[in-house]
Amino acid sequence: MKLFFGEINQDSAILSEEESHHFAKVLRGNEGDKIHVTDGKGNMAECEVVSVSKKAVEAKIIDLKTDFEKKNYYLHVAIAPTKTMERLEFFLEKATEIGIDEITFLQSFHSERKNIKLERIEKIVQSATKQSLKAYLPKVNDLTKFTDFVKTDFTNFTKCIAHCEADITRTPFENVLQTKPQHILIMIGPEGDFSRDEILLAQENNFTGISLGQQRFRTETAALQAVFATDWELK
Amino acid sequence: MKLFFGEINQDSAILSEEESHHFAKVLRGNEGDKIHVTDGKGNMAECEVVSVSKKAVEAKIIDLKTDFEKKNYYLHVAIAPTKTMERLEFFLEKATEIGIDEITFLQSFHSERKNIKLERIEKIVQSATKQSLKAYLPKVNDLTKFTDFVKTDFTNFTKCIAHCEADITRTPFENVLQTKPQHILIMIGPEGDFSRDEILLAQENNFTGISLGQQRFRTETAALQAVFATDWELK
Missing domain, CATH: 3.40.1280.10 (SPOUT methyltransferase, trefoil knot domain)
Structure with a gap:
């Protein structure tokens, strides 16, 4: 499953503009696609894409892991x-x-x-x-x-x-x-x-x-x- | 000091043809230059160049170390x-x-x-x-x-x-x-x-x-x- 950077909220994730463009235009992703989204701060969300535009791809969070594989140093x-x-x-x-x-x-x-x-x-x-x-x-x-x-x-x-x-x-x-x-x-x-x-x-x-x-x-x-x-x- | 590959004999070392060319033509090395020569098999010789040609550079061995920095695995x-x-x-x-x-x-x-x-x-x-x-x-x-x-x-x-x-x-x-x-x-x-x-x-x-x-x-x-x-x- 592919990983993207984005903002992670309560129930949904929004890919950054660059990542949205990448998802929509380069990978030609669609609604219903399963992706992973991280905020780069330890949150890892398993998501399903609900809306696609080249500026902001939105996804519903299915499962969220905090402190994902955090190192002890x-x-x-x-x-x-x-x-x-x-x-x-x-x-x-x-x-x-x-x-x-x-x-x-x-x-x-x-x-x-x-x-x-x-x-x-x-x-x-x-x-x-x-x-x-x-x-x-x-x-x-x-x-x-x-x-x-x-x-x-x-x-x-x-x-x-x-x-x-x-x-x-x-x-x-x-x-x-x-x-x-x-x-x-x-x-x-x-x-x-x-x-x-x-x-x-x-x-x-x-x-x-x-x-x-x-x-x-x-x-x-x-x-x-x-x-x-x-x-x-x-x- | 630069390291070259070559043949190591009793008292002298001869650089390989490629290394001789490199020494003579690229680095414009001269007689009297101090170099290191290795055979790639553990011998490391500190040498002084005695004759230069682009096919075979010869050097006198000043100091020879065998099993040079040999690992124990x-x-x-x-x-x-x-x-x-x-x-x-x-x-x-x-x-x-x-x-x-x-x-x-x-x-x-x-x-x-x-x-x-x-x-x-x-x-x-x-x-x-x-x-x-x-x-x-x-x-x-x-x-x-x-x-x-x-x-x-x-x-x-x-x-x-x-x-x-x-x-x-x-x-x-x-x-x-x-x-x-x-x-x-x-x-x-x-x-x-x-x-x-x-x-x-x-x-x-x-x-x-x-x-x-x-x-x-x-x-x-x-x-x-x-x-x-x-x-x-x-x-």
Whole structure:
């Protein structure tokens, strides 16, 4: 059964304008079709379409599940965008499938890319959410300066910075996960890593330096490993 | 320092013809340059180039490491190729970075793709091996019929088939990894999964049915998770 984004009310759901167009014009859907609708906030409704227009498809809710397949952790990954957008996009698709709640793009000292196409990224995340039948849509934040980001208040979060500086203290990420944190924030640096100053600034702001293993990973591979490991250990 | 593929002898290394061309013509390398050379079989040599031609670059070995960063397991993933080649290619790149030893492409009942470009796939795997500075080049096998593959003799391998058939016994993959197998073979099905007959045939041939979790993963995501989890638990 297909999943669409929309507004979920007491007994009915209304697809967003874009989704209505997709249902009516691209998929040529009809009244009586059975669909799933999510608001991206944990509600998953099994519905029957009652009226079709390309601006607003309405559906009657047959069954509503709240907190649908809710994970028992909240994962926020802050990543310096990769030079090749395809690699970042693939990361976003996989991270959404596996389980991520929030993504921030970091502008750091060694970042090679200074801009991102937020709208395109949101589309990828939406599409992966639908494809993997999830009821939670990850939040995507725009490019943020590293120096501003580390000073942001993330109350209740276990804050980590993955880096490769051998002479600045690092804890294996396993050890962090063994404390079963419920809210995790991980910063992943660009090719060329975070600068020494950035790592020290993060430490001053209570980020724990972590290592993801002995291997030399590309940015998006390190980020993927962090997402996989979190899911694997905390699921 | 850059890594190249070549033949490693007693005191010297000779780059392959393709790599020699790359070194001499693309990178415009010179005598006296320091490079790393691997044979893809575990040998990693730190070298100094002594003669340059576009057919055969020769280098003197300064330091040779055997069994360089050898993993303590051997992982063979047999995967039904995805409809979109990009997704399969990204899987291959990530799997090579994280750690995979052998890849076979499976032609199964629900496979949507009946052909693969083996040469292109080998290039991707070679390139990821070089980029992540590894001394072991994963072996890539051509498209093989599922029915032939399951009957192949894989002595000493813990053989697994990941599937989603709820009423055919499945063991969580964690449990398999907890037995610390040294040789693991995992089959990952196409979108639409392996057929019931295929799963039963695999069972008859001593494959253990495994589940990779509750989530609905795309083919390449399931394969990636298997690679990550194996590395995470056995590294």
